[in-house]
Every structure is written in C-alpha cells, then in structure tokens.
Amino acid sequence: MHAWPASEVPALPGQGRDLRIHDTATDGLVTLDPGPVARIYVCGITPYDATHMGHAATYNAFDLVQRVWLDTKRQVHYVQNVTDVDDPLLERAVRDGVDWTALAEQETALFREDMTALRMLPPQHYIGAVEAIPGIVPLVERLRDAGAAYELEGDTYFSVEADPHFGSVSNLDAAAMRLLSAERGGDPDRPGKKNPLDPMLWMAAREGEPSWDGGTLGRGRPGWHIECVAIALDHLGMGFDVQGGGSDLAFPHHEMGASHAQALTGEFPMAKAYVHAGMVGLDGEKMSKSKGNLVFVSQLRREGVDPAAIRLTLLAHHYRSDWEWTDQVLQDALARLDRWRAAVSRPDGPPADALVEEIREALANDLDSPAALEAVDRWAALQQDTGGTDTGAPGVVSRAVDALLGVAL
Structure with a gap:
C-alpha cells in the first residue's frame, strides 16, 4: 500500500532541540534522544468513513513530532497502518450494500487526499492489515506454541498473564480495563476465556465474512492489536521511540499491543514513549463515527476552506487537550492565516531569528503549538505596527512556519 506525497520541508539555520514529550506510561515528560534515526509508529484509520477532525488532530500531533526531529537533523523512520x-468496516459495507474492499480503498484514497492537503508528512511504510497477514500468522503461532495464547472455539486468544508488564502502559485497574474493553471492541464477558481481558489474536472464519489461510490456526482473520505489532516489529523492531495515537488507544490497543510484543520478544518496553492526543468534540460529545457527530476535512475542503486554516485550527489547541470544534475556532484560524500572510508579504520586517528559536523551544516543550502560534502572532503584530528593516525576515518566518508547523504561507 502506498502513502501520499511528501511536501518539502525547508531547512532552517541552526539546530532544533531534543523533544520533551508526555509519556502515558510514566505520566510525565520524558526527553527523547533517538540517535541518528528516530523511529515512530502511529496507528492508522479503519477506512469506513472520511477523515474527521479527531483524526486530523491526532495526525497533526505526530506530524509535529516528525518536524521537531527533522529540525534536529535526524532522519525519521515513520510507520503507519x-x-x-x-x-466496523464490514458492518458499514453491509449497511450500504457495497463491497468491503471497495469501501476500504475509497476511504483510504480520501484519507490520502486529506493528509496531502493538510501537509502531513507521510510514513515511509504505510501497511494495510490485509497485506500484513502473512507476517501476523507466524507471530500468533509463536505465542500459542510458547503458551502465551490459547484456543477457544476455534478462535485464538492472547493470555494477558503471559506478560509480567501488562498494565504498564495505561496504568488502569482491572475494573477500568474491563469496562473499556467492553466499550472498545473487546469481549470480556465471553465464557471460557482464562481472563476477561484476554484479547483475540486470530478470529476463526465466520460465514459471510472474509477469511485468509492461517496455517495451523485455520482460516480466519487477525485481531486488531496483533496487526500493529506485526507491522511495527517488522519495520521498526523493539524499543522504538514513540508509539502514537489518540487517547482512546491507550487501552486496550496500545496496552495489548505492548504485551503481545513483549511476550514475543522477551524485551521491555515495546516503545520508549507512549504518546496520546486528546479528543475533539462537537456539540458536547467526542467526535466519533459511531455517534455521527463529525466534521470532515474533505467536506471543509469542498466548501473552499483553506487547508492551512484547518491546520491552524488544530495547532491552536495543545495536542493532549480535549477541545470542542466550533465555527468560531475555524474563523479565528482564518483570521490568523490572513494576518500571517499579510505580514510575510511585505518586503522587510522585524528580525526573525529570535522567533525561530521561540517556535523551536515551544515545540520541544511537549509540542506546545499554541505557544508557537502566539510567538508568530507577536511578530506579525510588530510587523503591522512598526515594520522593520530586515529584508530577509519575512522569508525566514515563512520558511520556519512551513518547516516546523506545516503551514504554507
């Protein structure tokens, strides 16, 4: 599967700062020192509907991570599934009377278009669950053969007790885990499981549903968590720098994935930092496909909204915060975009070197994009009020905003 085209990232003078970022597992800031190649895995979409603002906010957060690393002159090895x-995909296809593969291809193509418009840097490896199945089956067989998985009525489950570090990502108690498991795709009440929290690794073929050859597992399809584990281990290995996604993935998805990988390899941890973006709401509730309270990137683009303004709307909120989408936040972003473009369109302006360092420091401090935007606001206001004599300043600001914030002025 192919990703989307990369926009050029301007090179800036000087050196960026190492990233300090909030790690869910330790509930504190950690300073990442990835070495010459930074490794990041971000969980991708289930393509049964268009990209909404919740998706966009999540991918914007991890786009900023990449940009901070690139500014430190590192390479970035980014993988997304x-x-x-x-x-959900199969159910939507049945509801709409369409082929599930066609639906997946259609929505994945639209997602690519949205990511391109928003100038999100693409992953080096963009891998579908279906194409990963040949690598998933041997992992499930290894877990079973090691006693870390078991069969139940043809399905294969992972035993959470096989990983002594289970629970170390989300740090939730058993009652909270059980509740979230039921809400987020698990089946804690299924009779016969060794532990209610045990997640499915391989689902035996169901009538009327797609299935694949699972070797000694029989025909079926993979569970949700093992999919990401197989892709991450194949392309990044253990101990990669950041595992990313929305805050609703901390449990069960990232918790279970970490345990799968740790049981397979005997190594800990799967990722050095587990980083989670907040939720975007609409009309008082989290924006989600199941609720249908969605604002789509593609719809805004069709209405003629500049993608740079959409991105500025996202950047105006700290990535870990939960926030509400309103018409006003978009109008504020459009006004900000106009001010910035007017400021950099002048032939000269106030010196900008200090501004570049302010943006760098803000982003290095747990991706504080609101502080970065406020710094650019101050430069633009000074440009409007007093102007300046530095003929290179507008270009420096334009390149810095593009390179570090992904906004083309």
Missing part, C-alpha cells in the same frame, strides 16, 4: 479489515 491501515486497518482495512475489521468489524
């Missing part, structure tokens, strides 16, 4: 076979 597409869950192109799963219950």
